[in-house]
Amino acid sequence: MAVETPAWYDSPFLKAARREPVERTPIWLMRQAGRYLPEYRALREKYSFLELCRNPELAAEITVSTVTRFGFDAAILFADLLPILEPMGFGLRFGPGEGPIIRNHLDRPKDVDRVQELTEDHLEELRFVFETIRLAREGLPKSIPLIGFAGAPFTLAAYAIEGGATRSFEKTKCFMLQDRGAWRELMGRMARSIARYVKRQMATGVQAIQIFDSWAGCLSPKHYQEFVLPYTQMVFEAIPADVPAIHFLTGNPMLLPLQARAGGTVMGIDWRIDIGDAWDMLGDRYAIQGNLDPAVLCGPEELVVHEARAILERVRGRPGHIFNLGHGVLPSTPVNNVALLVQTVHEWNPEQIG
Numbered sequence: 001m002a003v004e005t006p007a008w009y010d011s012p013f014l015k016a017a018r019r020e021p022v023e024r025t026p027i028w029l030m031r032q033a034g035r036y037l038p039e040y041r042a043l044r045e046k047y048s049f050l051e052l053c054r055n056p057e058l059a060a061e062i063t064v065s066t067v068t069r070f071g072f073d074a075a076i077l078f079a080d081l082l083p084i085l086e087p088m089g090f091g092l093r094f095g096p097g098e099g100p101i102i103r104n105h106l107d108r109p110k111d112v113d114r115v116q117e118l119t120e121d122h123l124e125e126l127r128f129v130f131e132t133i134r135l136a137r138e139g140l141p142k143s144i145p146l147i148g149f150a151g152a153p154f155t156l157a158a159y160a161i162e163g164g165a166t167r168s169f170e171k172t173k174c175f176m177l178q179d180r181g182a183w184r185e186l187m188g189r190m191a192r193s194i195a196r197y198v199k200r201q202m203a204t205g206v207q208a209i210q211i212f213d214s215w216a217g218c219l220s221p222k223h224y225q226e227f228v229l230p231y232t233q234m235v236f237e238a239i240p241a242d243v244p245a246i247h248f249l250t251g252n253p254m255l256l257p258l259q260a261r262a263g264g265t266v267m268g269i270d271w272r273i274d275i276g277d278a279w280d281m282l283g284d285r286y287a288i289q290g291n292l293d294p295a296v297l298c299g300p301e302e303l304v305v306h307e308a309r310a311i312l313e314r315v316r317g318r319p320g321h322i323f324n325l326g327h328g329v330l331p332s333t334p335v336n337n338v339a340l341l342v343q344t345v346h347e348w349n350p351e352q353i354g
């Protein structure tokens with residue numbers, strides 16, 4: 001009996017990720033389900049952010065309703081980067097207006113001994129994520145792919161060392177440079193844990209994976225190559241070649257060639273580099289996702305249309321563009337500008353001049 005190809009296989013998002021020609025450029029936005037949405041803020045009056053993440057019915061509902069409301073070409077699992085740290089031996093909370101706070105963070109290199117590498121059994125503690133994937137997949141139209149995600153080893157290690165947000169990454173860098181053995185042990189445990197986590201997400205029903213290395217941009221190319229690249233590579237090696245793997249890194253476009261070498265079939269870039277220049281740097285082996293500055297969505301409508309078209313124009317004729325922002329939607333973004341951006345991207349015709 002012939003196995004039927006699922007409808008999402010030929011979606012613009014997955015076609016672009018495979019660098020096949022598309023009739024229209026696909027668009028989704030990082031943090032598309034978030035605080036800029038009044039219905040999300042209403043939910044947050046009743047539930048904390050982590051309560052939402054741990055409630056598969058609500059988390060799946062947020063994923064699905066956001067996609068149908070705007071007509072995005074892909075859905076992203078509603079979850080967070082950091083809950084994976086809990087079964088690894090850390091405590092996690094989100095203080096009001098403070099961002100994440102990690103209890104038990106790693107003060108000294110020898111604290112690495114208490115970092116629990118995730119086994120299949122530990123993954124049970126994250127079953128709310130897998131249940132959200134199952135329910136979201138069930139609730140989404142078959143034509144819409146669902147993206148799973150995880151943090152990259154460096155970004156998770158940095159949170160585990162800093163205990164929360166930072167500007168200087170002082171603790172992380174000192175840890176990394178003071179005790180290479182402990183750093184390698186920590187990154188190995190992170191990479192193997194993340195690999196198991198994304199494998200389970202794929203087995204549960206996501207069609208693509210995005211790995212967020214939101215903090216790696218603080219590193220020099222030399223340090224990235226030596227202390228980060230081999231571990232990110234371990235994560236991407238766990239993703240089969242036929243599953244689109246988006247490698248998102250922000251803060252330092254000079255890392256782009258190494259980012260590509262570390263793995264992924266789609267490079268996620270921020271706005272600090274012109275998208276055409278990024279393409280020239282990488283050649284045509286990768287799809288590219290990005291890269292409108294999220295702040296543009298706080299500007300007037302004309303600016304939204306103008307800057308979105310400039311990006312589309314810049315990559316005209318190159319298969320493999322997935323439109324996105326250079327980072328997540330900002331909480332103060334007007335909802336109408338998000339709708340306008342989706343419309344602008346969908347109406348743009350790559351065959352037409354001007």
Ligand code: CP3
Nearest residue numbers: 030031032033034049076077078079080081099212214328
């Ligand atoms: O819509 C989506 O993109 C899917 C859900 C998603 C969230 N976080 C929801 C969220 C995804 C993919 C993430 C990834 C994430 N989480 C990253 C990587 C991307 C990035 O922004 O660099 C990071 C670093 C985190 C950790 C995290 N979560 C931080 C630093 C914060 C606080 C900062 C902030 O914006 O408040 C969060 C909170 C968070 N994650 C919210 C949402 C919807 C807001 C929580 C709230 O309702 O208050």
